[in-house]
Amino acid sequence: MYLALREMRFAKTRYALIMTIMLLVSFLVMFVTGLAKGLAYANASSIENIPADYFVVQSDASQRFSRSEVGTSVIDEVRNVVGNSHAAVLGVQMATVTHDGASQKIDVTFFAAESDSWIMPDVVEGSGISSYASGEVLVDQKLKESGVQLGSVIHDQTSGMAWTVAGFTRNESYSHTPVIFMNEQEWQNWKQKISKSVQASGNAAYNTLAIKASSSQADQLKSKLPEMEIMSKSTAVSAIPGYKEEQGSLLMMIAFLYFISGFVLAVFFYVITIQKTSQFGILKAMGTGSGYLAASVLGQVMLLTVASLFISILIIQVASRLLPDSMPFQLSGSTIGLTGCLFVIMAMAGSVISIMKVNRVDALEAIGRVSA
Amino acid sequence: MTDKLVLDRISHSYGDGDTQLKVLNQVNLQVQKGELVAVIGPSGSGKSTFLSIAGALLTPKEGQVIIEGESLSDYTAHQLEQLRLNQIGFIFQSANLIPYLKVEEQLLIMARLAGMDKRKAMGRAKDLLTRLGVEHRRKSYPHQLSGGERQRVAIARALMNDPAIIFADEPTASLDAARGHDVVSMLAHEVKSEGKAAVMVTHDERVLSLCDRVLRLESGILTEEASSTLHG
Ligand SMILES: Nc1ncnc2c1ncn2[C@@H]1O[C@H](COP(=O)(O)OP(=O)(O)OP(=O)(O)O)[C@@H](O)[C@H]1O
Ligand SMILES: [Mg+2]
Numbered sequence: 265m266y267l268a269l270r271e272m273r274f275a276k277t278r279y280a281l282i283m284t285i286m287l288l289v290s291f292l293v294m295f296v297t298g299l300a301k302g303l304a305y306a307n308a309s310s311i312e313n314i315p316a317d318y319f320v321v322q323s324d325a326s327q328r329f330s331r332s333e334v335g336t337s338v339i340d341e342v343r344n345v346v347g348n349s350h351a352a353v354l355g356v357q358m359a360t361v362t363h364d365g366a367s368q369k370i371d372v373t374f375f376a377a378e379s380d381s382w383i384m385p386d387v388v389e390g391s392g393i394s395s396y397a398s399g400e401v402l403v404d405q406k407l408k409e410s411g412v413q414l415g416s417v418i419h420d421q422t423s424g425m426a427w428t429v430a431g432f433t434r435n436e437s438y439s440h441t442p443v444i445f446m447n448e449q450e451w452q453n454w455k456q457k458i459s460k461s462v463q464a465s466g467n468a469a470y471n472t473l474a475i476k477a478s479s480s481q482a483d484q485l486k487s488k489l490p491e492m493e494i495m496s497k498s499t500a501v502s503a504i505p506g507y508k509e510e511q512g513s514l515l516m517m518i519a520f521l522y523f524i525s526g527f528v529l530a531v532f533f534y535v536i537t538i539q540k541t542s543q544f545g546i547l548k549a550m551g552t553g554s555g556y557l558a559a560s561v562l563g564q565v566m567l568l569t570v571a572s573l574f575i576s577i578l579i580i581q582v583a584s585r586l587l588p589d590s591m592p593f594q595l596s597g598s599t600i601g602l603t604g605c606l607f608v609i610m611a612m613a614g615s616v617i618s619i620m621k622v623n624r625v626d627a628l629e630a631i632g633r634v635s636a
Numbered sequence: 637m638t639d640k641l642v643l644d645r646i647s648h649s650y651g652d653g654d655t656q657l658k659v660l661n662q663v664n665l666q667v668q669k670g671e672l673v674a675v676i677g678p679s680g681s682g683k684s685t686f687l688s689i690a691g692a693l694l695t696p697k698e699g700q701v702i703i704e705g706e707s708l709s710d711y712t713a714h715q716l717e718q719l720r721l722n723q724i725g726f727i728f729q730s731a732n733l734i735p736y737l738k739v740e741e742q743l744l745i746m747a748r749l750a751g752m753d754k755r756k757a758m759g760r761a762k763d764l765l766t767r768l769g770v771e772h773r774r775k776s777y778p779h780q781l782s783g784g785e786r787q788r789v790a791i792a793r794a795l796m797n798d799p800a801i802i803f804a805d806e807p808t809a810s811l812d813a814a815r816g817h818d819v820v821s822m823l824a825h826e827v828k829s830e831g832k833a834a835v836m837v838t839h840d841e842r843v844l845s846l847c848d849r850v851l852r853l854e855s856g857i858l859t860e861e862a863s864s865t866l867h868g
Binding site for chain 2: 273543551552
């Protein structure tokens with residue numbers, strides 16, 4: 265590092281420019297990652313927020329809640345294994361609603377759960393809902409943008425039913441639509457109206473069971489309920505309509521960003537190393553080992569990478585606060601850590617060619633023939 | 637035995653088969669402690685090749701190099717590296733100093749690589765720079781020095797790790813006559829006072845009077861120049 269540090273001291277401008285470029289590249293990578301994560305959360309926050317480990321759906325439902333039904337026998341079976349309090353029923357139904365005072369239609373997703381269930385979200389404004397058929401629901405704050413207020417009445421287009429907004433929740437969306445929470449009484453009443461089969465049986469089924477369970481309990485359930493699928497929360501999230509497609513494109517973009525930034529870094533370091541071959545020749549002629557020179561090159565790359573990463577993380581923190589709400593941005597500590605590690609690895613991989621070049625420099629180049 | 641450097645029947649050629657170019661042919665040389673030897677010869681006669689072999693940068697096709705009584709024939713690459721670091725000092729024609737190190741650091745890096753004690757290294761660097769008259773420039777970068785100053789720093793650096801022998805390839809080529817004379821006389825002085833040996837390849841006739849012996853390399857053969865033509 266003796267050589268590396270002194271070289272940076274000598275060529276301050278050059279290294280400041282290199283650092284700026286690395287900073288911008290790492291900023292870009294992390295910014296896009298943050299936006300992708302933010303979008304993912306904005307898409308699926310309602311499922312992300314349920315503190316469950318697994319979801320139980322019918323095997324033939326292709327992991328879609330809307331295509332699945334869990335009957336009472338399944339519910340009893342699951343509750344036997346994981347315990348009553350660790351399994352919560354969940355109804356999921358997409359719908360189009362209007363609210364009084366506005367003709368505009370809004371796509372929403374209804375979530376139905378027992379009113380005292382741990383699936384029910386925290387209320388940030390207004391009050392919670394009771395267990396009887398009070399005609400009240402909890403809605404996501406995003407609906408405020410469409411003019412919904414406490415006490416507004418929400419009308420379902422298909423059934424003609426109406427509910428009053430009792431409270432607001434935060435960050436509850438499903439497939440990018442705001443989620444409206446109702447209790448089981450309302451769910452039963454509503455389903456009776458919209459489904460012929462429910463009218464016949466007199467009992468509306470739920471779509472899924474959210475469970476808190478260990479993996480061994482999950483295995484036990486799998487063998488006991490062969491016609492059901494026990495899927496992890498992350499599987500459930502990626503099965504949300506549109507989620508996989510959206511994240512796939514973003515992931516592709518991020519992967520390319522990594523690849524391109526790695527390539528840019530590699531070319532950078534290679535050019536810098538080439539410019540230094542005659543110095544390496546002199547140092548080798550005087551008895552400097554290739555290992556020492558390689559460590560010097562690598563140390564320099566590491567120093568530049570870590571320093572620019574550090575600054576870009578600071579900038580990201582500031583930038584994420586300045587972003588408007590309509591641009592969801594989420595970058596957790598672990599994502600930053602992972603991105604940082606990947607970036608460092610890319611930079612190191614980029615300097616490998618340079619190090620090979622250093623190893624090949626011949627000490628002979630210092631004598632006689634060089635001087636050019 | 638006071639021979640610092642012995643070249644024993646060295647032969648070297650470049651290329652192979654039909655296109656073989658014989659550069660050195662059974663070259664012998666002994667250099668003793670306190671001696672400054674000059675090697676002259678026409679361009680392309682193999683002077684740099686000769687110096688690279690003597691300086692353990694190039695392995696000869698035939699013959700052996702002996703430095704301080706030790707034959708380098710069976711040395712590993714790492715041992716040769718260590719030898720160059722501790723026993724050999726190089727002064728090249730140009731592109732000589734590391735551009736981003738200050739004068740003082742040019743010397744200290746050598747000590748660092750050799751694992752010399754830091755305090756001792758500082759003392760020795762200061763001493764050498766003072767003796768060569770560049771102590772006042774010790775915080776300057778190479779590009780801020782004159783050509784003569786740069787070569788004097790190069791001499792100081794070559795001496796830093798207290799080597800047995802110093803090799804110089806046309807150290808005065810980029811200097812004017814007076815400067816060239818100064819630099820070589822300083823080199824001669826250091827060789828005498830520190831009890832080293834030195835081999836210098838040169839084209840510069842004016843500095844030959846400062847050397848103890850002058851050798852001519854031509855057609856692969858190394859011969860002694862008659863000393864009477866030089867001194868006087
Ligand atoms: N790596 C090499 N491969 C092939 N031929 C070489 C190589 N290095 C030198 N030669 C040839 O060997 C001969 C001697 O080269 P060398 O550099 O030793 O000459 P020199 O006496 O130092 O010349 P100058 O006075 O011009 O510096 C030249 O003909 C040169 O072309
Ligand atoms: Mg030459």
